[in-house]
Amino acid sequence: MRRSVDVVVIGDGVAGLSTALGLAATRDVLLLSAGSGSTPWAQGGVAAAYGDDDPLDHAHDTDVAGAGFCDPRNLRALVEEGPQRLAELIALGARFDRDPDGSLSRTLEGGHDRPRVVHAGGDASGAEVHRTLRDALRLSDVRTVTGRAVGLIKSDSGHIVGVLVEDDAGVSQVDSRAVVLATGGIGNAYLASTNPATVRGDGIALALNAGASLVDMEFVQFHPTALFTGNSSGQMPLVTEAVRGEGAVLRDLRGRRIMADVHPRADLAPRDVVARAIEATMRRDGCDHVWLDARSIPEDTIRRRFPTVLASCAQIGVDMRSEQIPVAPAEHFLCGGVRTNRDGATDVPGLYAVGEVAASGVHGANRLASNSLLEGMVFGRRVATALTLDLPPATMSRSSSLTLAEDREPERIRAILTEHAGIRRDGAGLQMAADELETLGDGPLATTARAVIAAAITREDSRGCHWRSDYPQRDERWNQHVVVRLDEEGRPAVRHLHQSARL
Missing domain, CATH: 3.50.50.60 (FAD/NAD(P)-binding domain)
Structure with a gap:
């Protein structure tokens, strides 16, 4: 109707x-x-x-x-x-x-x-x-x-x-x-996300199809402390960083503090800093999670302030009052x-x-x-x-429909974006992702993934939640925003850069 x-x-x-x-x-x-x-x-x-x-x-x-x-x-x-x-x-x-x-x-x-x-x-x-x-x-x-x-x-x-x-x-x-x-x-453009399955980049694809511009698509934030349930796909329960605000600390599997010497604010550093430190720890130790130690927080504080986290931990058999919480970053x-x-x-x-x-x-x-x-x-x-x-x-003028296509291989798209456009990125991997995505149609997930990859390839410096191991330092020449639009073939592409406004 x-x-x-x-x-x-x-x-x-x-x-x-x-x-x-x-x-x-x-x-x-x-x-x-x-x-x-x-x-x-x-x-x-x-x-x-x-x-x-x-x-x-x-x-x-x-x-x-x-x-x-x-x-x-x-x-x-x-x-x-x-x-x-x-x-x-x-x-x-x-x-x-x-x-x-x-x-x-x-x-x-x-x-x-x-x-x-x-x-x-x-x-x-x-x-x-x-x-x-x-x-x-x-x-x-x-x-x-x-x-x-x-x-x-x-x-x-x-x-x-x-x-x-x-x-x-x-x-x-x-x-x-x-x-x-x-x-x-765009949470479910990745394998593991704190977002529900309905959040998958449809709005990004609708806007692009309509002729709108995107900006800063390379800046995808990973929450440092999603609850590690043993499943690396789907929606991951969140462990709010307010737990760290009440005194919890991150430890590697040997019990050593992860953030103590990384940032002046230690475990309360900005999310990008904490997520990178956890990823580096997991890569160094060959493990799939680290520990969040909340045992110093009084039990009544945990019950009053973190009932959701307490219940999520209990579902995987962890009592956060007396046991460390397994956590890993997720989109x-x-x-x-x-x-x-x-x-x-x-x-x-x-x-x-x-x-x-x-x-x-x-x-x-x-x-x-x-x-x-x-x-x-x-x-x-x-x-x-x-x-x-x-x-x-x-308006009384004639109109036409701009309809979203269906994604043919959504799980493959998620895997490509997860592998090559996660916390740690490099030019070779991003280009590999761009090549692999070429064969996967023009559905919303594929369109969203291409937009992220195109922007991440273009930005050859590291800042915030975009970190490239081949350009690990911030470069002031990149104080510009990367603008993505659809090209003549209907694929997301970087069209131009515009200067950043600064405080």
Whole structure:
């Protein structure tokens, strides 16, 4: 059945829900849900600087973690508007953990110079944020439908004017004046990820097919401490770095500290530093995991702060109160994505992107812990504000469908990306990956993988979560962003570079 609305929002994670709620009072909105995405799995919390914590300090920590590659204007918006969005979430009924005096509990995580991460249910922050936003959405006029976006509709004038939706009844068309991609990242383009199976790069492929640009696709973050279950494929349980914030330390299989002499902040270094150190340790020792030792944390703290981690460990027969936790890095977050301006607009009229699928620039070359939920809340509202003030005009021109193809060999694609574009990369391996991907069609996984590989081949230096063993040092000549678009044959290719903005 064909229908028409003002705005279609694709994705019901924190970014999509925040966008839809921000538009609910002024626009006719349809929210397309293909699953809950990554938001409910987020453990750490929401980073917010308020009270005696200066937002500029938060911005500094974010830029340091991002290897000085963050967009200054958007970063300022993130840290200054973040506390407002957090307060609004609490007003909607979010139940964050509080200290005995009634103030919000704040914890320390990697890369932060002070405790500024508020959390809910100990380590169930994403689930609480998602619940709050979903409950608010049910009270609004936003319509929610379940299905997968399998294509976009583009007019002869070059505007995106609708979405093709696949559900149990088949494929239908939804016409709209704007489409917002809030589809999450690319987690399941890799074999092991902390993301659910629905997060596989569809939004990246939809944007490319529509003619949009991608930027910074080489910056794929690996969380240092996914729970090692013995299975190296699929969604891996997360062990929040707040466990390290409470005093846990990483050890190799002989019991030696891994991070003690690696970084001034040791186990609370930025994620890229910790992930590389763990990968190097595993490669040196020929093992598939290391240990996270949380035995120094009081038992009542573990029960109160980390019930999710405690339960996940128990499922594999580990009692984190008395035993060390087996952990290994897993793909976690895409720091780049669809190129947008500060209001989420892409370079294709009528197409917007927000959250992990978008390259807002606030994460630079490596995301700071607990800035992802914050980004979705802040920039979801910014996209909603932009579309409230200036909705693209309706178009009467003819249109055509830009439909996603099917991936023929998804497991092979995941294996190629995992082997050659993981924590450790080199030119020869990346070129091998590019050659192998040539034969694997043009489905969303293959398209996403080619975009990552093309950008990683181009960037011949190491910064943030892009580390090349053949170019191991940061090179100031590469203070430029790598832009990827489809070439004449419909394959992702690097089109140009543009200069980095600096604080």
